[in-house]
Amino acid sequence: MELVDQALSGNRRALARLISQVENDGSLAAQTLAAIFARTGRARVVGVTGSPGTGKSTLVSELAKAYRGTGQTVGIVAVDPTSPFTGGAILGDRIRMRDLAGDPGVFIRSMATRGSLGGLARATADVVQILDATGYDIIFVETVGAGQSEVDIARTADTTIVVEAPGLGDEVQAIKAGILEIADVLVVNKADREGATNTVRALQAMLDLGAAPRAISHHGVSMSVPTQNGQHRDSALTELAWRPPILQTVALESKGIAKVIEAIAHHQAYLTESGEAQTRHRERIKSELEGILRETLLRHLMASLSSSDLNRMVERIAARELDPYTAAETLLAPRP
Amino acid sequence: MELVDQALSGNRRALARLISQVENDGSLAAQTLAAIFARTGRARVVGVTGSPGTGKSTLVSELAKAYRGTGQTVGIVAVDPTSPFTGGAILGDRIRMRDLAGDPGVFIRSMATRGSLGGLARATADVVQILDATGYDIIFVETVGAGQSEVDIARTADTTIVVEAPGLGDEVQAIKAGILEIADVLVVNKADREGATNTVRALQAMLDLGAAPRAISHHGVSMSVPTQNGQHRDSALTELAWRPPILQTVALESKGIAKVIEAIAHHQAYLTESGEAQTRHRERIKSELEGILRETLLRHLMASLSSSDLNRMVERIAARELDPYTAAETLLAPRP
Numbered sequence: 001m002e003l004v005d006q007a008l009s010g011n012r013r014a015l016a017r018l019i020s021q022v023e024n025d026g027s028l029a030a031q032t033l034a035a036i037f038a039r040t041g042r043a044r045v046v047g048v049t050g051s052p053g054t055g056k057s058t059l060v061s062e063l064a065k066a067y068r069g070t071g072q073t074v075g076i077v078a079v080d081p082t083s084p085f086t087g088g089a090i091l092g093d094r095i096r097m098r099d100l101a102g103d104p105g106v107f108i109r110s111m112a113t114r115g116s117l118g119g120l121a122r123a124t125a126d127v128v129q130i131l132d133a134t135g136y137d138i139i140f141v142e143t144v145g146a147g148q149s150e151v152d153i154a155r156t157a158d159t160t161i162v163v164e165a166p167g168l169g170d171e172v173q174a175i176k177a178g179i180l181e182i183a184d185v186l187v188v189n190k191a192d193r194e195g196a197t198n199t200v201r202a203l204q205a206m207l208d209l210g211a212a213p214r215a216i217s218h219h220g221v222s223m224s225v226p227t228q229n230g231q232h233r234d235s236a237l238t239e240l241a242w243r244p245p246i247l248q249t250v251a252l253e254s255k256g257i258a259k260v261i262e263a264i265a266h267h268q269a270y271l272t273e274s275g276e277a278q279t280r281h282r283e284r285i286k287s288e289l290e291g292i293l294r295e296t297l298l299r300h301l302m303a304s305l306s307s308s309d310l311n312r313m314v315e316r317i318a319a320r321e322l323d324p325y326t327a328a329e330t331l332l333a334p335r336p
Numbered sequence: 337m338e339l340v341d342q343a344l345s346g347n348r349r350a351l352a353r354l355i356s357q358v359e360n361d362g363s364l365a366a367q368t369l370a371a372i373f374a375r376t377g378r379a380r381v382v383g384v385t386g387s388p389g390t391g392k393s394t395l396v397s398e399l400a401k402a403y404r405g406t407g408q409t410v411g412i413v414a415v416d417p418t419s420p421f422t423g424g425a426i427l428g429d430r431i432r433m434r435d436l437a438g439d440p441g442v443f444i445r446s447m448a449t450r451g452s453l454g455g456l457a458r459a460t461a462d463v464v465q466i467l468d469a470t471g472y473d474i475i476f477v478e479t480v481g482a483g484q485s486e487v488d489i490a491r492t493a494d495t496t497i498v499v500e501a502p503g504l505g506d507e508v509q510a511i512k513a514g515i516l517e518i519a520d521v522l523v524v525n526k527a528d529r530e531g532a533t534n535t536v537r538a539l540q541a542m543l544d545l546g547a548a549p550r551a552i553s554h555h556g557v558s559m560s561v562p563t564q565n566g567q568h569r570d571s572a573l574t575e576l577a578w579r580p581p582i583l584q585t586v587a588l589e590s591k592g593i594a595k596v597i598e599a600i601a602h603h604q605a606y607l608t609e610s611g612e613a614q615t616r617h618r619e620r621i622k623s624e625l626e627g628i629l630r631e632t633l634l635r636h637l638m639a640s641l642s643s644s645d646l647n648r649m650v651e652r653i654a655a656r657e658l659d660p661y662t663a664a665e666t667l668l669a670p671r672p
Contacts, residue, residue, distance in 0.1 A: 301633060
């Protein structure tokens with residue numbers, strides 16, 4: 001694991017190579033993650049999701065610059081919903097990030113969707129862990145917020161920002177209702193455009209309609225909770241469930257960025273003080289563990305089957321002699 | 337399995353109830369699918385995918401009406417990328433389908449994304465099978481084409497239609513490069529809008545740039561293939577790989593629909609005559625079988641573990657004493 005040592009000691013090329021290895025080889029991922037795991041858990045992970053055209057890549061670039069201005073290091077994992085077959089195509093926006101790429105305190109990684117369902121969410125989580133272990137303070141995970149896998153990826157973040165923009169059409173508005181539920185912070189970007197006030201008002205109305213607050217167990221309950229120093233105090237933050245603030249930005253002109261950074265800090269404090277951080281952490285571990293078990297179990301099974309066994313089964317299903325569930329049962333039955 | 341018999345005999349309420357059961361209960365899905373499997377394989381499955389705002393729901397409604405006009409029955413499975421947490425929210429467009437809903441030859445089902453990664457693709461595939469067994473001639477699977485899971489769902493279709501619309505912004509254009517690769521038929525909807533010609537030209541250019549044709553093995557090769565009647569002939573259809581036609585529609589005004597129907601028929605003929613239908617069918621079976629094995633293996637494992645074993649492991653990971661991969665290995669190790 002020389003590559004791991006090199007990556008952890010700050011060698012960027014080693015880091016890039018390590019990430020590629022982990023992306024491409026499940027068994028290497030296991031080794032690598034095991035090797036670095038003790039060093040993870042320091043980074044704050046911020047998910048940024050939104051429909052195409054909302055300008056989320058620009059927003060992430062601006063947020064990254066702002067964090068860099070305070071001396072913090074930034075990792076960016078951009079998940080592209082493109083090219084499932086070639087694993088290729090990088091969104092045009094990525095290019096805008098090039099000015100950041102010259103900064104040694106910033107590491108940018110684009111991940112193309114490829115391979116099987118679930119594979120991308122796993123790989124993204126692994127890359128976040130590696131950047132965390134390498135010492136990046138803030139890690140952005142940027143996704144297009146329309147699909148189930150993107151939502152699953154957002155779930156791995158501590159704080160999820162949902163980005164909207166004025167005038168993207170009605171259907172987009174409808175989607176918001178769902179995506180709102182994963183939002184910790186709402187940003188209306190391109191707020192200099194016509195219709196921004198309407199977009200803010202629509203989001204406000206949706207929040208009022210009571211998209212259930214995430215930390216529902218704390219709703220309306222004033223609690224005494226231990227702070228990070230172990231002291232107990234009645235915290236105003238935990239008196240109510242978190243209500244996502246709605247902020248306006250014009251990322252292309254660097255406007256409104258400080259407010260977003262403040263909201264992220266605010267939310268992170270809320271997570272810690274409400275105990276929500278712990279709950280989310282455990283949920284995340286559980287689902288990661290399940291994902292690993294699922295893949296490992298299948299790999300073990302496939303290794304124990306001959307490819308002719310498998311092909312014979314496929315042919316029998318194709319001929320409709322056997323349904324897939326019964327076929328699966330047969331493959332799983334202990335052989336004499 | 338009385339419910340299955342009722343559903344198969346044309347009782348719509350039984351069908352709706354059966355689908356809900358299959359969606360919510362994995363073990364019932366197995367039983368049901370096994371019971372109906374022999375009756376599946378007749379329906380043509382058409383995937384329709386596209387960004388929010390392209391009007392794909394309207395297009396699907398119009399296509400459905402056109403098929404109804406020729407006496408064929410139609411199933412529509414609309415996958416909503418909304419509400420992972422409540423499993424709720426139905427897109428506004430669904431409402432437009434209400435006029436179809438009164439027709440006994442049409443069955444519409446909305447599926448919300450919920451549960452784990454992969455769960456939705458599985459549930460969608462199961463529902464398609466049920467509608468197939470019930471005797472629907474054409475089954476539309478409608479998804480928002482931005483995420484990995486949507487792409488996976490599209491893969492289960494015989495023919496995939498990718499819907500675009502003029503003027504949805506640059507980022508959308510970029511996404512097309514990826515989504516193009518799964519397109520069998522391209523439709524520029526809202527073709528009465530400014531910019532439609534540009535959209536068509538852009539798609540044309542992307543196709544020319546050689547987004548690899550799907551049936552790459554047949555590229556440029558003239559083959560003699562058996563037709564459905566078992567006769568051999570040199571088919572013009574198989575002389576080249578399939579090139580997705582680019583069609584223009586104004587679905588809201590029912591314009592251009594006949595051409596789309598024709599393209600679907602054309603593509604289905606191509607699939608059969610080129611042998612591509614067989615290849616895709618086997619790939620689909622393989623991936624379905626893998627999905628079932630993955631879930632079944634995890635379910636068996638979870639049943640064999642005590643919840644305190646699992647929680648203890650989660651706590652050790654949370655304390656960073658153990659990485660998730662080593663934890664998985666420990667859980668999978670044979671116990672004495």
